[in-house]
Amino acid sequence: MRARQGLALTLIVSAMALTGACADDKNPEAEAETGSTTSAHPATSTPTPSWDGKEDQEDAMRRATRALDAVQSDGASRVDEGMESLARGLNKTFTGEGDRPYTFDVACQAPDRRSLTLTLARGEAESEWEVTCGDREADQFNIPAGGRFTAKITQAGQHADGLVLWRLNTVTAHDVDGCKDDIKGCEN
The missing domain is CATH 1.20.5 (Single alpha-helices involved in coiled-coils or other helix-helix interfaces)
Structure with a gap:
């Protein structure tokens, strides 16, 4: 199906x-x-793909929600969630309080194939991650409890159609897969 x-x-x-x-x-x-030298449509580079209306945007929101649902563990507890347009980008700081680890889940949808750079930062530590729009599963990042952290996606430009849905969940320690800290990294 x-x-x-x-x-x-x-x-x-x-x-x-x-x-x-x-x-x-x-x-x-x-x-x-x-021999006309003027044009009603000035020459531009390739036009930015766009959605034709509200229905396309609603479909994109449903796809992004399904992508977020696909990675959410059973033991997760939602702390915060939101949506931003690609034109606006994302710049959000979270408290990171408590004693349970977090997952920061991100799903992107756009009318064309595109990748975004997500920057996660806490204190002096910073990491960049590629997020591909249109994936069936959201990208999930593990963040340990222990202080404020920031998630940022740079604005894609005022005419860029698309959206980013994100969720911040607390999870149990056994629900953390792979690296326990995607901000500092685990390559050490």
Whole structure:
């Protein structure tokens, strides 16, 4: 069933891209023949892909929510959650209090394939992570309790369509997979 949904989504996006390309192509040969030096549409680089309306955004929110749900452990307890547009980015500081470790889960959706850089920082320690938009599972980062930390995704530009959903959960120690501190890292 998921393969069919993925195929259907791919076909819809491809059809929209082809239709959009045809619709924007006015007769460039006729403009060249008339010698016109001005244009109603100034020359730009490749247009930024965008969503056509509210329905596309709602679908993206549902996909991002499913991606977040896919990585949430049974023992997780939600502390905070939110959504930001790619145009606005994310810059949020969390208290990190208590004695249970945290997971910071991030899911991104955009009308085109794109990657974002998530920066996690606490004190002098800082790490950067690549978050790919459109993944079926959210990216999950382990953060130990013990003080304030910041999560930041740089603004993608005012015309960038897309969204980032995030969740901060506390988890039990046995729910922490892999590195116990994705801010400091575990390569030492």
